[in-house]
Structure formats: C-alpha cells, structure tokens
Amino acid sequence: MAVAVEVARPHHTLWGDAFIRLRRNRLAVAGTVIILVIALGALLVPFISPYDFAKQNYDAISLGPSWAHPLGTDELGRDVFARLLYGARTSLAVGIFTQAIVLVIGLPIGAFSASVGGRVDNLVMRFVDVMYAFPDILLIILLRAIFGGSIFMIFLAIGLVAWVDVSRLVRGQILSLKQRDFVTAARAMGATGRYVTLRHLLPNSMGPIIVAVTFGVPRAIFAEAALSYIGIGVKPPTPSWGTMISDGYNQIFAAPHLVAFPALAIGILMLAFTFLGDGLRDALDPRLRR
C-alpha cells in the first residue's frame, strides 16, 4: 500500500515568501511598528487624550511638557500631544489618498502606454518627460492655488504631480514582461491583449509598484507639510504637522517644543515609511539584495 510521503517544506506562495523575508528585516519591522503605533494613536486619540485639538485654554499658554500636558501646550493653550495625534490623521490621510490617486492615474496610463506601444507610447512618454521637467513642489503649490478648497484638493494636487513615477515604472515592467515566455504562451493559447494585460502583466508588476507606492507616501507627507507650512495646506483649526511648525516658529526661542515635536514627528514617520519601503524592495525582489 502506498504511503503518502510527507513533503518536508510547507508550501509558500510568492507573497508568503516575501512576507517571511520582510519579517526577518529588523529595520522594516521597526518601520512597520512605528507606522502602526502612529496610526493607532491617530485613530484612538479621543480615547488616549482628554484634550480636543481645537479647544483653547488661555490659562495654559505655551507651557513646556508636564504631567497634565505630556508635550506641552501651544500659543492658544491647546494640548500639543493631542494635536500631534490629530495631525497624524492629516499626514496619514494625505499619504494614503495621494497614493490612491497616483495609482488610479499612473497604473492605467503606464499599462495602456506599454500595451499599445508605438506612436501612442512615444507620445505618452514624452508627456511624462515634460512632467519630470517641472519642479514638482512648485507645481504642487500652483495646483493647490488653483484648486483651493478642502483637504481633498490637496490630495489631488499632490497626486496629479506624483503619478508620473508609477506610470513610468508600470510601463517599464510591462515592456520587459511582454518579452517573457509565459506571455508568449498565453498569447499562443489565444488570450486577448486585454486578458494578458490584466491577468499576467499587471499582477506580475505588482511588487515594484507596491515598493514605489510605499516610497511615495513619505514624499506626499512631506509635500502636505510644506504646503501647510507656507499657509496653503489644511485649514485651521484642523491640525497638520506643517501648520504646527509654522505656528510655533514665531516663538522658537520662548517655546522650542512647539516646533521640535511636530518636526520630529514628520521625520520619524517619513523614516518609518522609508524603512518599510527598503524592506519591501528586498523582500519582493531577492535578486536585488546586495
């Protein structure tokens, strides 16, 4: 009687493998933990801090850190810790939504350009080149001035400038995948161009896209902070780390903590996303490892 032989190594999917490699990367794990802690703090801030982000208290103006206010209060007596966590909502929302816009614009354009090829491809890529020629933060500022309005317009302004990276990446991926044997095989079995693109080309370029999006998040967070810093970002009293820096800047000598904490927060969150991005890149493409 035949006995089923136990296979020694459990089966891992491609993504399962990548996850295992990611877990072994200490910096990537640290980055993920930091992002999760900040995200949880931002979600749960009403339960963590008794203070509101807009409530002013003129009996506690520009105080340094204390037990009542762990990170001090600002020039209107608002709790800095609570405002930082509410500001994290703004930063994370900007990071996530701009990347969603980047994907919605960049993915189809890149995929379309590569699949159609020829003159259309050439034209699209020349347009991308022109977009690259713009100084990006200046273009974001100009778009922001045109759109005006709510925080969603900030997402849109940043997204409309940032999509070019992803479109170029997707195009490159698809062009190189198109040459591979499995695509020829699919074609030979009668798959249509649309089917090949959606079923084979796009899923196989997911890895680099995920990495690019992860690196895009800190850049979007920076762009929002810069917009808010010069005063055309989110509208007060909605807290944003950029606004907090520009508000606190006037009293940097009297109350340096008002500037230091939001600046540190921006630095730490951007660093965390970069660590995660580096880790994802190594995990998703082990050949790239140095």
Added chain:
Amino acid sequence: MLKFTVRRVLWLLLVLFAVAFITFSLMHLVPGGPWDREKELAPQIVENLNRKYGLDKPFFLQFGHYLWSAARGDLGVSYSYQDRGVTQILLEGLPKTATLGLAAFLLAIFIGIPLGMAAALRQNTPVDYVSVFFSMVFASIPGFVLGILLMILLSVVLHLLPTGGWGSIKQVIMPAFALAALPAAYMARITRAGMLDVMRQDYIRTARSKGLAERIVLVRHILRNALIPVMTVAGPQLAYLITGSFIIESIFSIPGIGRLFVQGVFARDYGLIMGTILFYAAAVAVFNLVVDILYAVVDPRIRYD
C-alpha cells in the same frame, strides 16, 4: 556627439515650450486675478489695468507674446513689484539661492564621498554600519526638519548661530547643512556601492599583483572608476541645489528665488510664478544636458549615437 548635442538641445527647447504652455494655461485657471484687493477696485480701473498688461487679449496672443519676450530674456512684468521686471527680480534672488546651493553642494561632496569611501574600504565593520545608517536616515528626513532641529540646537539652546537672514557666513552654515544632508547621503550610498563594485574587478587585482602601492591603486584605479556613477547623481543634485529649496529659504528667511515664488503665489502674481517655474525647469534641464555631455568626456566607453 555633435548630433547628439543638437538633438538634445532641440528636445530641451520643446520641453521648455511645453512647460511654459502648461504653466501659462494653469495660471489662467487660478480663481481671482492679480487685482484682487481687500477693497475692491472699480471695474473701470481693473479694465484699464488689464489693458495695460495685455490681459484683455486672447489667450494664445498673450502666450505668444510672452514666449517671444522670454526668448529675448525678458520674463515679463511682475504685478506685485511694479518697479522691476520678473527677470530683474529673479536675478536679484539668484545670487543668494546659488551661493547657498553651491555651499550645500560642496558640503555634500566633501561629506558624502569620504563617508562612502570609508564604508566601502571597511566593509562590514562598525564604520560601514554607521555610515550606511546615517545615509539612510538623512536620505529620508527632509531638509526642513533637519533645519529646524539644527536651529533649535545651535540657535535656541547654544546661541551659536543666528536663526536666519542673509549677509554673513554664519547665516549660511545651518541652511547649507540642512540642504546638503540629502545629497550627501545619496553620494555616500552611491560611492560605497560604486567602490564595492570596482574593488571586485579583475583589473584591481592585476594592479595590486604588479606591486603598485595601495594608495595608487586606490586613487588611480578604484576612485577614478567608482566616482563615475557619483557624477551622474551630482549633476542633477547641483541643479536642484543651485535653484534652491524654497522651504529652507522660508525657514531661514533667505530672500532667494524660492521665497519669491511663494510670495508670487499669494499675490496671484502670474508673471513671477511663470518666470520662476520656467527658470527652474530651464536650469535643471541645462544642467542635466551638461552632465550628460561631460559624462561622455570622462567615460570614453559612453557614446551617444
């Protein structure tokens, strides 16, 4: 080579034309006009102002007129600075922005390259780990966060340097370091990778085996080859640094080009916005072109035809 240069210059002009056209169109979409004031101006005055600056003409006529003057170096009028043209305003801001950028660039080279070299020569030792860690941190923290932290440390706590302004060497130090951190980190990374790659090559072993002094192997064989990729990044970095970082200029109150742009956006100063974007785009494009050409001069393997 000549053919390549000509083709690239033509393409550059086309790109600048497209940039100008897009910016020009966008600016005409900005709600509100340059004549928005707290107290509304009489319609007749607005009409006269529009006529004076040609804003009553059809869009394409305005654009054509702008391009024609821009080609001759006149970037038009600024509505908020009545006494000077945009070209003149930019030229006044340029020396400050460029000085700061050049200082930052030199800092980046003199910090980044030695740091990368040290890391490569002492691979997998604490020197390497520290260098890699710092270049990772500084590559991901934006300059303005670093600038603010430097300001708190050196100005607020230690009272060593002024918080901003322009005119003395002391006022350049902090913004230059803040600007230099990111390119220095890049250069360190690329120098390290380039050196590690070159050090494994056969010709390095050959150089050593024929009895050359280690110093000569390092300078003549390793560095000369390892620094070529560094040059590719250095070019665009120089362009970005010299055209400046508007946010660093804002934080350190430096009256450079970047700050002009921010003021221009607030004042809906079409002329100034347009001029700044075109100027930045042109500067970056020209720098990149020059680097591409230099690249072929330095590395004879590269041929563009």
